[in-house]
C-alpha cells in the first residue's frame with residue numbers, strides 16, 4: 001500500500017530549478033534511500049515530505065500527516081533533560097512518560113534520562129533524537145543524513161539500532177544519505193538523484209534480505225552500480 005507518492009515534484013528558488021521531474025512512490029514498511037551528488041536536491045525533497053516546505057511544484061501525497069524527522073544534528077533543547085527533550089510538546093501524562101522511557105530504553109539510553117544535552121556524546125544525542133521521533137506514534141520516519149556527523153563505529157551501531165527498531169515497529173522510513181554503505185545496509189530501494197537541477201537517474205531495488213552483512217558480495221555489486229550511476233566510478237563487473 002502506497003503511503004508516500006511524488007508526482008512531477010519540482011522545486012524552484014526564484015527562477016532557478018534545483019530539482020525536477022521527481023516521481024516515486026513508497027509502500028508501507030519500506031525503507032527507501034535517496035542518494036545523490038551534493039546539491040542534487042535530496043534535502044529539498046525531504047523537507048517537502050516533512051511539511052516544512054510547502055512551496056513546490058507537482059504533487060506530494062502523504063498518508064501520514066505528521067511524519068517525524070531526524071536531522072544530522074540532534075537539535076535537542078539544551079535547557080531540557082533527555083527525558084524532557086523526548087517529551088517536548090507532548091502531554092506529559094503518566095502513559096506518555098512510560099512510553100518515552102520505553103523508547104529511551106529501545107535506543108539504549110535509559111540511564112541518561114536526567115542528563116542534559118551538553119553531557120551527551122554525539123551518538124547519545126542522536127539516540128535521543130530517534131527516541132523523540134518515534135515516541136510520537138508516527139507511521140513515517142524521515143531521516144536527513146542522521147548519522148553523517150558520527151564516527152564510523154557509532155554510525156554502524158546506530159544503523160543497526162535503526163534496523164532493530166524497523167524490525168520491531170515496521171515504520172516506513174525515507175533516508176537521505178550520501179553514505180552508499182549506509183543506504184545499502186538499510187534500504188529496500190534507493191532513489192538515485194543526479195545533476196543540477198537534480199533528476200531521478202534510477203531507482204534500484206536492493207534484493208537482499210535484512211539484516212544484511214556489510215561485506216555481502218551482492219551489496220558490493222550494487223555499490224558498483226550506484227557509483228556508476230553517480231558517475232563516480234566504472235561499474236564493477
Ligand SMILES: Nc1ncnc2c1ncn2[C@@H]1O[C@H](COP(=O)(O)OP(=O)(O)OP(=O)(O)O)[C@@H](O)[C@H]1O
Pocket residue numbers: 013018036037038039040041042043044045178196
Ligand atoms: N534557501 C535556498 N535558496 C536558494 N537555493 C537553495 C536554498 N536551499 C537550497 N538551495 C539549493 O538547492 C539545491 C539543492 O539543495 P539540497 O540541500 O536539497 O541538496 P542536497 O542534495 O541535499 O545536497 P547536500 O548533499 O550537499 O546536502 C542546491 O543547489 C542548493 O544550493
